[in-house]
Amino acid sequence: MFIVALNDYNKIESYSDNENRLDIAKSLFKTIIDYPWFQNCGIILFLNKKDILEEQIMHTNLVDYFPEFKGPKKNAREATAFITKMFVEINTDPDRIIYSYSVCLLDPENIRSVLGSAIKDMIIHQNLNNKISKCCCF
Numbered sequence: 001m002f003i004v005a006l007n008d009y010n011k012i013e014s015y016s017d018n019e020n021r022l023d024i025a026k027s028l029f030k031t032i033i034d035y036p037w038f039q040n041c042g043i044i045l046f047l048n049k050k051d052i053l054e055e056q057i058m059h060t061n062l063v064d065y066f067p068e069f070k071g072p073k074k075n076a077r078e079a080t081a082f083i084t085k086m087f088v089e090i091n092t093d094p095d096r097i098i099y100s101y102s103v104c105l106l107d108p109e110n111i112r113s114v115l116g117s118a119i120k121d122m123i124i125h126q127n128l129n130n131k132i133s134k135c136c137c138f
Helices: 006-010 021-034 050-056 076-088 108-134
Strands: 002-005 043-048 098-102
Touching: 002 006, 002 021, 006 021, 006 050, 006 076, 021 076, 043 076, 050 076, 076 098
Parallel strands: 002 043, 043 098
Antiparallel strands: none
């Protein structure tokens, strides 16, 4: 599991040469998913604080921090989709699926249902891949 704060798109870290927090998170995410121990693992990406993003996006524009964003202003759904895509595209392994969920981690019912769904999807996907790789084709 990897957790990213959606509302960090406009935050800068002074201790890290004034680097954007999402850029720092992307670098860490890449390091983790490329690490040999995690090569055969499913990855769950939690895009946290969706509730805060929905408020924040009304006052700050994502394109001011990420010029490649082409979506409309004040649209939390488009901003979330853009941020999700930034992280998912880091994955270079075509066999690995990144399960991404926009959540508010303070909502236990939401987390319970998302985790159940994500884990079930990963197990099914892994079992299907194992069966297909063991299958003999003539």
